[in-house]
Amino acid sequence: MKLSIERATLLKAVAQAQSVVERRNTIPILANVLIEAEGSDATFRATDLDIEVVDKAPAQVERAGATTVSAVTLNEIVRKLPDGALVTLTEDSASGRLTIEAGRSNFSLATLPKEDFPVMASSDYATNFSADAPTLRRLFDKSKFAISTEETRYYLNGVYMHVADADGGKVLRCVATDGHRLARIDADLPADADGMAGVIVPRKTVGELRKLLDDDDMKIAVSVSETKVRFATPEITLTSKVIDGTFPDYTRVIPQGNTRKLEVDASEFAKAVDRVATVSSERSRAVKLQLDEDRLILSVNAPDSGAAEEELAVAYGDERLEIGFNAKYLLEIASQVDRENAVFMFNSSGDPTLMREGNDTSAVYVVMPMRV
Amino acid sequence: MDCDAFYASVEKRDNPDLEGKPVIIGGGRRGVVSTCCYIARIKGVRSAMPMFQALKLCPEAVIVRGRMDRYVEVSRQVRTMMDELTPTVEPLSLDEAFMDLTGTAKLHGAPPAVMLARLTKRMSDEIGITGSIGLSHNKFLAKVASDLDKPRGFSVIGAAETTDFLRPKPVRLIWGIGPAAQASLEAAGIRTFDDLLRWDRRDLNDRFGSMGERLYALARGEDARRVSAHTPVKGLSNETTFHDDTNDTDILDGHIWRMAEKVSGRAKAKDKAGRVVTLKLKRANHKLLSKRQILHQPTQLADTIYRTARGLFDQVGDQGPYRLLGVGISDLVPAGDADREGDLLDPDAGKRAEAERAADAIREKFGTDAILKGRALR
Numbered sequence: 071m072k073l074s075i076e077r078a079t080l081l082k083a084v085a086q087a088q089s090v091v092e093r094r095n096t097i098p099i100l101a102n103v104l105i106e107a108e109g110s111d112a113t114f115r116a117t118d119l120d121i122e123v124v125d126k127a128p129a130q131v132e133r134a135g136a137t138t139v140s141a142v143t144l145n146e147i148v149r150k151l152p153d154g155a156l157v158t159l160t161e162d163s164a165s166g167r168l169t170i171e172a173g174r175s176n177f178s179l180a181t182l183p184k185e186d187f188p189v190m191a192s193s194d195y196a197t198n199f200s201a202d203a204p205t206l207r208r209l210f211d212k213s214k215f216a217i218s219t220e221e222t223r224y225y226l227n228g229v230y231m232h233v234a235d236a237d238g239g240k241v242l243r244c245v246a247t248d249g250h251r252l253a254r255i256d257a258d259l260p261a262d263a264d265g266m267a268g269v270i271v272p273r274k275t276v277g278e279l280r281k282l283l284d285d286d287d288m289k290i291a292v293s294v295s296e297t298k299v300r301f302a303t304p305e306i307t308l309t310s311k312v313i314d315g316t317f318p319d320y321t322r323v324i325p326q327g328n329t330r331k332l333e334v335d336a337s338e339f340a341k342a343v344d345r346v347a348t349v350s351s352e353r354s355r356a357v358k359l360q361l362d363e364d365r366l367i368l369s370v371n372a373p374d375s376g377a378a379e380e381e382l383a384v385a386y387g388d389e390r391l392e393i394g395f396n397a398k399y400l401l402e403i404a405s406q407v408d409r410e411n412a413v414f415m416f417n418s419s420g421d422p423t424l425m426r427e428g429n430d431t432s433a434v435y436v437v438m439p440m441r442v
Numbered sequence: 443m444d445c446d447a448f449y450a451s452v453e454k455r456d457n458p459d460l461e462g463k464p465v466i467i468g469g470g471r472r473g474v475v476s477t478c479c480y481i482a483r484i485k486g487v488r489s490a491m492p493m494f495q496a497l498k499l500c501p502e503a504v505i506v507r508g509r510m511d512r513y514v515e516v517s518r519q520v521r522t523m524m525d526e527l528t529p530t531v532e533p534l535s536l537d538e539a540f541m542d543l544t545g546t547a548k549l550h551g552a553p554p555a556v557m558l559a560r561l562t563k564r565m566s567d568e569i570g571i572t573g574s575i576g577l578s579h580n581k582f583l584a585k586v587a588s589d590l591d592k593p594r595g596f597s598v599i600g601a602a603e604t605t606d607f608l609r610p611k612p613v614r615l616i617w618g619i620g621p622a623a624q625a626s627l628e629a630a631g632i633r634t635f636d637d638l639l640r641w642d643r644r645d646l647n648d649r650f651g652s653m654g655e656r657l658y659a660l661a662r663g664e665d666a667r668r669v670s671a672h673t674p675v676k677g678l679s680n681e682t683t684f685h686d687d688t689n690d691t692d693i694l695d696g697h698i699w700r701m702a703e704k705v706s707g708r709a710k711a712k713d714k715a716g717r718v719v720t721l722k723l724k725r726a727n728h729k730l731l732s733k734r735q736i737l738h739q740p741t742q743l744a745d746t747i748y749r750t751a752r753g754l755f756d757q758v759g760d761q762g763p764y765r766l767l768g769v770g771i772s773d774l775v776p777a778g779d780a781d782r783e784g785d786l787l788d789p790d791a792g793k794r795a796e797a798e799r800a801a802d803a804i805r806e807k808f809g810t811d812a813i814l815k816g817r818a819l820r
Contacts, residue, residue, distance in 0.1 A: 249786050250785070439784070441781075
């Protein structure tokens with residue numbers, strides 16, 4: 071195999087590959103990226119056996135072929151090469167090495183046979199649809215903060231993507247929760263998406279997917295089966311197993327009867343929460359909200375370290391309420407609000423609270439209070 | 443100061459019928475020897491020995507179920523006497539403590555050796571138990587000295603004779619050098635302190651990592667650890683050895699609950715909560731399995747400890763039968779930081795916590811057996 075490729079193109083492909091491979095690996099081949107040269111393209115394939123990313127890039131192929139090298143090392147090398155360089159990759163099957171040449175730099179890397187590289191089995195995708203990058207970006211960006219890291223509740227370690235019935239008809243919905251906060255984000259149902267099986271997209275896949283979504287004009291081809299999900303642009307194909315588990319019935323978690331309404335400027339609110347939380351110990355950052363007629367007092371009382379209080383002008387017309395929250399959760403959900411005021415709907419100090427942006431119900435958040 | 447066969451001595455003191463008889467403290471036929479008196483030790487009985495084996499060695503032994511409350515009480519009396527000697531008392535367990543007597547000679551008008559001799563005499567006259575003293579210039583040597591001529595021992599290792607004393611001794615004298623460490627030392631040709639002295643610092647570090655530095659110092663009788671009166675509690679745990687090895691999930695579940703409840707009870711008594719729950723299982727072949735889970739928030743609730751430990755148990759899968767099960771919490775924090783957040787996906791958790799607190803209140807008023815979960819009867 072021998073090919074030449076522009077450094078920036080190569081870096082993009084190799085960077086994506088190295089982020090998929092696991093850092094600690096007991097199977098050496100899984101640390102490698104499979105490079106295949108054919109026609110006028112080079113493809114770069116990496117996997118951790120759960121996720122596979124394939125990146126196709128234009129290249130001048132002098133001699134077709136394939137080999138595998140360490141994804142991390144190759145990425146480091148390419149990253150350090152000067153911008154604009156033309157990089158030539160040459161496989162010497164006699165020595166079992168891959169040489170990398172750019173300008174006056176010359177590297178030689180150990181390879182592993184391409185036959186050993188595991189290629190993910192193809193799947194029959196029952197649902198195939200196309201979605202805009204900004205749509206997917208919103209669905210996953212606004213929900214991923216609530217993904218659980220708890221291993222015992224593995225079925226919460228991802229974003230539940232499914233078709234749901236909302237007030238205005240069917241929607242494409244993403245839900246994530248860790249039992250302490252929950253995010254439910256809706257988007258218009260893309261054509262052909264109806265009938266899609268609900269799948270739990272793992273946290274790592276969500277992170278990798280994000281790299282495909284930066285271009286606003288990009289259309290993403292989404293394919294879903296019971297066990298796998300695939301996101302593809304013309305260059306990059308990201309295939310992932312989905313979490314084999316049942317996502318809990320989140321609908322009963324979302325409070326319906328909360329009537330006490332607080333409306334507040336989200337960024338002012340977030341800043342105030344952040345300020346008062348400064349005095350609290352790292353571990354139990356509990357912030358108390360005292361609500362009175364059009365007045366919100368945020369306070370933190372940490373016996374060992376200190377106390378803080380701040381008052382905000384808000385819209386609140388209900389009876390007096392005191393309720394506590396984990397400051398981190400309040401900050402996270404407040405930072406999801408980007409256009410209008412944040413609207414909080416409370417019930418009592420022990421019940422889950424709902425938050426949304428203005429009157430927009432296409433993104434709602436639920437957060438569990440904390441005893442203060 | 444290290445009490446001699448503490449639990450057994452307390453039993454003999456409380457029950458004169460036991461005088462002159464071999465006494466073993468421990469649970470049931472299937473349990474292990476928790477401790478035993480010196481008469482039983484002469485027959486070869488040792489702590490942690492399975493009970494059937496102990497009874498084979500010493501069939502006439504009287505087995506007494508431990509009475510922890512009583513031992514705690516007697517231990518407190520001993521502690522009070524030690525507190526009169528120095529404010530710096532660091533208990534290692536109920537029957538063993540380090541005392542830093544540096545600079546107390548003037549206060550007491552007598553050197554530490556005299557005061558320690560008086561202490562053991564008072565212990566035996568007023569409390570009715572005996573102890574052994576090890577007096578030296580650091581913790582490591584004091585501990586070694588206290589074991590030198592038990593029972594009723596009194597050994598002093600002076601600074602000048604430290605190296606000569608240690609030289610011929612085996613390295614297993616060092617606390618924390620178990621069979622595994624011993625084997626790795628032996629593989630390096632190190633059996634005695636003399637062998638250890640031949641190694642230079644860097645080689646020890648290279649070969650034994652963090653342990654190397656400690657070995658280098660201990661070989662020279664050096665130990666910089668201070669006697670500290672405020673050793674924080676790192677964790678709380680309870681374990682039980684079963685009467686019969688079992689694979690029965692229902693029975694094991696009952697044990698998990700009871701252990702969780704005990705740990706929770708101690709945490710509540712100490713006003714502590716733990717952020718980590720650990721499950722320990724010993725298989726019939728004595729192989730240990732241990733699993734831990736970091737909690738989202740610290741807890742002192744038996745319900746949460748039980749559910750977490752049960753989750754860990756389910757992860758272990760069917761690898762039994764088991765002979766022992768233990769549950770513990772660690773990474774302790776003040777109880778005020780515990781159990782403050784509910785779980786969206788487990789709306790009943792709050793009710794269970796309230797039920798537990800109500801049951802605690804009932805027990806407080808009417809005794810520990812006044813109310814219990816059906817699960818506890820498994």
